[in-house]
Amino acid sequence: MAKINGNFQKLPGSYLFTETARRASAYAAAHPDKKLIKLGIGDVTQPLVPSVIKALHEAVDEMGHKSTFKGYGPDFGYDFLIDAIVKNDYEARGVKIGKDEVFISDGAKSDCANISDIFDIDNTVAVCDPVYPVYVDTNAMAGRAGDFGNDGRWTNLVYMPCTEENCFTPSIPSKVPDIIYLCFPNNPTGAVATKEQLKAWVDYANRNGSVILFDSAYEAYISDPSIPHSIYEIDGAAECAIEFRSYSKTAGFTGTRCSYTVVPKALMRGGVSLNWLWGRRQSTRFNGTAYIIQKAAAAIYTEQGKKETRAVIDYYMNNARIIREGLSKVGLQVFGGINAPYIWVKTPGGMGSWDFFDRLLDKANVVTTPGAGFGPSGEGYIRLTAFGDAESAAEAVERIVRNL
Numbered sequence: 001m002a003k004i005n006g007n008f009q010k011l012p013g014s015y016l017f018t019e020t021a022r023r024a025s026a027y028a029a030a031h032p033d034k035k036l037i038k039l040g041i042g043d044v045t046q047p048l049v050p051s052v053i054k055a056l057h058e059a060v061d062e063m064g065h066k067s068t069f070k071g072y073g074p075d076f077g078y079d080f081l082i083d084a085i086v087k088n089d090y091e092a093r094g095v096k097i098g099k100d101e102v103f104i105s106d107g108a109k110s111d112c113a114n115i116s117d118i119f120d121i122d123n124t125v126a127v128c129d130p131v132y133p134v135y136v137d138t139n140a141m142a143g144r145a146g147d148f149g150n151d152g153r154w155t156n157l158v159y160m161p162c163t164e165e166n167c168f169t170p171s172i173p174s175k176v177p178d179i180i181y182l183c184f185p186n187n188p189t190g191a192v193a194t195k196e197q198l199k200a201w202v203d204y205a206n207r208n209g210s211v212i213l214f215d216s217a218y219e220a221y222i223s224d225p226s227i228p229h230s231i232y233e234i235d236g237a238a239e240c241a242i243e244f245r246s247y248s249k250t251a252g253f254t255g256t257r258c259s260y261t262v263v264p265k266a267l268m269r270g271g272v273s274l275n276w277l278w279g280r281r282q283s284t285r286f287n288g289t290a291y292i293i294q295k296a297a298a299a300i301y302t303e304q305g306k307k308e309t310r311a312v313i314d315y316y317m318n319n320a321r322i323i324r325e326g327l328s329k330v331g332l333q334v335f336g337g338i339n340a341p342y343i344w345v346k347t348p349g350g351m352g353s354w355d356f357f358d359r360l361l362d363k364a365n366v367v368t369t370p371g372a373g374f375g376p377s378g379e380g381y382i383r384l385t386a387f388g389d390a391e392s393a394a395e396a397v398e399r400i401v402r403n404l
């Protein structure tokens with residue numbers, strides 16, 4: 001008799017976005033005359049830019065001719081894309097990354113999840129609280145998280161609260177973790193980490209032999225020139241950190257699927273190269289991202305592609321500004337939205353996250369995401385996203401303000 005992975009049964013039910021979607025559709029069904037504005041989704045809404053569409057068409061045509069047809073690609077991605085990454089995402093910021101340190105993939109979500117494969121079960125994992133649920137649930141599935149307690153925390157995970165007091169950047173925990181997930185600019189709080197803050201983490205990881213898993217899916221949204229885009233801008237990071245990047249939010253690739261992960265050759269644990277481990281893992285379990293898609297991703301790095309993607313990011317960040325300014329004007333405490341497409345709003349009068357969510361849904365017909373869904377320290381907050389269109393952002397703010 002086959003035995004299932006019992007760790008899955010420990011996962012708490014009702015995933016956050018399933019529940020918010022359920023409440024939103026129940027409301028919509030009961031009030032068909034009301035128009036809901038969705039500021040809850042973490043998905044982009046603007047179409048792919050013309051340079052990307054052109055590259056896609058050209059690559060499709062290549063696939064239709066014997067002389068330019070492509071079958072399986074190189075395990076870790078085509079050189080034309082890896083070269084563009086090394087040059088534009090790293091060299092341009094003064095960081096040296098080797099071509100054989102970049103692994104092209106089909107999503108930062110899958111890579112953040114799959115990285116678990118190269119680590120022993122017996123590792124202590126630290127996560128921010130609130131947190132992108134993928135880091136937590138994948139460690140739970142692997143059996144590394146222990147049991148889910150009544151307090152909303154897994155017994156074996158180290159939670160690093162990110163609160164107003166520490167400006168939503170975690171303090172170094174008292175119990176030394178082996179694996180530390182960091183995500184900056186942050187989803188859900190919109191917070192960023194300074195060079196000094198990241199330096200403290202890198203030094204800590206190197207001192208203790210920990211590994212930092214750095215998710216910089218939102219680096220393109222950084223507007224403050226002093227904020228690092230990559231953890232490798234910090235001295236010593238190549239000895240302790242893996243970085244995840246994605247074209248999903250950078251260039252609207254959520255439905256197109258392309259990302260990459262950097263594992264430096266200098267990163268060794270127990271005498272073994274993590275670059276080798278990840279390469280071995282990927283070449284066994286993954287057969288690469290489609291040629292057509294890698295061509296599309298490379299188009300983002302052309303002069304025209306950069307200009308076009310920048311315009312889309314600016315568009316979203318203008319929404320962020322509308323939301324941030326509109327809500328702070330009426331006295332709500334608002335965080336993020338400057339270097340990230342997320343606005344983290346404190347509920348008024350100490351109201352619970354889900355209560356405020358319901359109130360905004362019922363009264364303002366605006367769908368948000370309750371902060372409590374991202375972890376216990378998210379209680380008392382809601383997350384709004386800037387990924388809608390400008391008219392909806394302005395109207396949503398007006399409705400929220402009218403119905404506080």
Ligand SMILES: *Cc1c(COP(=O)(O)O)cnc(C)c1O
Pocket residue numbers: 042106107108109110132183187215217245246247248249253254258259
């Ligand atoms: C959206 C997002 C990603 C990107 O995931 P993809 O699988 O590349 O679409 C990664 N990390 C965080 C925190 C995100 O919010």
